[in-house]
Amino acid sequence: MKTPLTRRQVLRGALGGSIAVALPLPRLGAWLNDSGTAFADGAALPKRYGTWFFGNGVIPSRWVPDREGVGDQWSLSEQLRPLSAFKRRLSVATGYDLDLPFELAHLRGAAAVLTGLDKQETTVRAPSIDQLLADRLGSGAAFRSLEVAVSEALSFAGTICRTVSHSGRNAPNYPEGDPNRLFARLFGIAPASEEMRTLEASVLDAVLDDLSALRRRVGVEDRARLEAHADGVRAMERRLQAMPSICAAPDAPNVRHPGITSDEREEAPPELNRVMAELTVTALACDLTRVFSFMLTPPAAQVHYRHLGADYDASFHDNIVHVAGPDDDLGLVTGGVLYAMSCFAEMLELMESTPDGDGTLLDRTVIFATSCIGRGWDHDFFDHPLLFAGGQALGHRGDVHHRSATREPATRGMLTAAEMLGVDLGPVGEGTTYADRGISELLRA
Template identity: 35%
Template sequence: MSNRRTIPRRTFLRGLVGGSAAVVGLPLLEAMLDNHGEALADGSPLPTRFVTWFFGNGVILPRFEPAATGPNYPLSEQLQPLAGVRDYVTVLTGLRNRCEVTVTHHEGMTVFNGYTMAELNGLFSKAGGPTIDQLIAAKIGKDTPIASVHLGVSKHLSVMDSGTTMHALSHKGTNEPQYPQFNPQQAWTDLFGAFAPTADDRPLRSSILDAVRDQTAALRTRLGTLDNQRLDAHLDGVSALEKKIEATVPLCTLPPKPTETNTDVGGVEPITAVNDVMSELLVYAFQCDITRVATMLFHGGAAETVFSEIGLLSGHHNNSHAQDSPELQAGILHIMGRFADMLEKFKASVDIDGKNLLDTSIIYCSSDCAEGWTHSIQRQPIILAGHGRNQLVFPGIHVQAAPYPQSEGNTSDVLLTVLQAFDKTATSIGAGAPMSTTPMAQIMGTMF
């Protein structure tokens, strides 16, 4: 299949790999940009980054939704933690998630892909189609060593899904969940480990992968459709690994391997600390242009997560069944505070062209329902942060599709708008009732 059977086929950047040279501060502006600073050195456009950020069990709508629409909307009680990044935040309320079935919680995930779930079976379902991050990664992921990365914070996951829908925020397809990594040390390894100094055995590793390809080609003739799809995914992984092996070592300092391992101590899950480390790893990965697409499953819907670190005694999911309880309110504020932690880090970080990462990124945030005690998806809120180089409206606005408590429209219109920010050829997203072919003009920015 390949002629990669001889050893000295590449020397790569041995000096860099050897670790003794080229330790450079972040970001390395000049080296990565063209002379005008308006494109990358190879002439390709400046990178725009994309993140989905998920939290479970919804909000309390009257405490979440801003009281007025348009620009300069007042921050609501539950949006108050975002005050420091207020200009970068667009809030969408009153939109209807048009998923065709309800399981409780599962259907909320349709706001990330525009598909109704597949293989429904009681509390079991799989994703009905690819999530938006994978559509975007398919478009822009080829330009970076890693197409997309999937991180998570709270590892106590859902008891209400024995399938994949709620356990992975990213799905390439029905049988291809992209599960999050909850251990910051392993996340570091996934993102940066390949670039750490080691003996340069890359040709040997590639030879092994060539053998794997040959074996897989022989194996597939004996199997059926489903397993061949799985082998295709396996080969996608092989190609992704090969791309990493062959990637130019990033021209930036690798962050140190974190000490945080996401281990609970005395019944307390280190959520704030893990969220901080994961957010910092993401900032590094974007600044180094190792990847441009990420998902962050902050904590699962219907999950076992307990915010013990702020003194709560029962799980956030359990609390979300008590309408407007102080515990639920405290939990939602804690979630929004952690989301703000990440956004603040983005805002404080400089991208390769000197702009901050909120200027260059789009972060799409939602939950698995509007409110936890009804599990309704009728008025499921979406937060957009960052404008992605003016692809989205800036400063941010509040769009209300229908007055409370009604709902109108389609949450997938937001998805399609965001997808088009990265792929102007996209004309639709999703399928069936949740499908959208109508992007939302109100949230488009000056460069859309």
């Protein structure tokens, strides 16, 4: 057996940027009942949810599939083609709209499609869908939710552009963009010995006491802030008990990331997508978390897809999307969307190849893929991209293209994802973003 990394080694490795990511194989078999449909103790296998986000929208004339329907009745559009291996696992909803004011549209679109409500300045006004679902699905796992980013190429510096996960106003859950640190978070932070765990538990009790003493002295808003802090401390307590996970400890490296410098953070190279997707899927497979958000690029991303060729040595938002024209005659936006969809397909492939009970991880994970805008070129909110993947062992029918005939609100997307997981969130949004039900055509009968 290999000598396990000490906590400090893992953390220091993360800092040095030289650690190799080692993906453990979950040993689920030993923990399941004979038919593989539940844990041995009878507990149901977890349901999982993920937001998969890419910035800058699509070109609807090349995104929307030609025909509506189920199965052979429809086929993938040009921009969806990288997902062809997963067509049966996929649903596409088109013709949905947000119909918000023009100004700072990328921020509005991202806020509304993920929280139901338009933005306020550069923050959201309500929790995002992943956090709403974490309330329902997250308990029992070591991490209530996991936030991951591939690119951090920001246009705007408010919270909306830095993350797609929000616990509420001014309460962003910022994603981890460094694979080495993500690895350390998942496998390196927990106290290494029983003695350290005991000490940590004693300290956390004292911190909670301090928090409640302070809470008694401050105003209403500050009380809520301290309560959120206390939630974080209680999550740490929970992790002390939840570890170790059902996974084998990380072992030999099979991915080596060269490390990213600050100059490269504006890119979203395939190797980085791959390693972040692997770590995310590992976290799910190990039941370290049941809810994630994966941000390939942020809203209005100034991402540079340099690996796609010389034409892409420019800000995707400023110098490609906003000069593309309505149909993207040069095809440069389409190139970027195709790349995003190939990254998405890679995540789906990893999930499909990861066993989970008697099926695969993808069977029991609903992924809602979306963006910040419909057509980025002119900030058209119409045809906001709404994609659903996985969850066929749950409530997602799959292999459907449904087009709204009446420009219904795209906020029905988040409700659809919840309904696929059997969760009723009630109505969300207001005005043009008000929605009180998901898209039933995408649900299993």
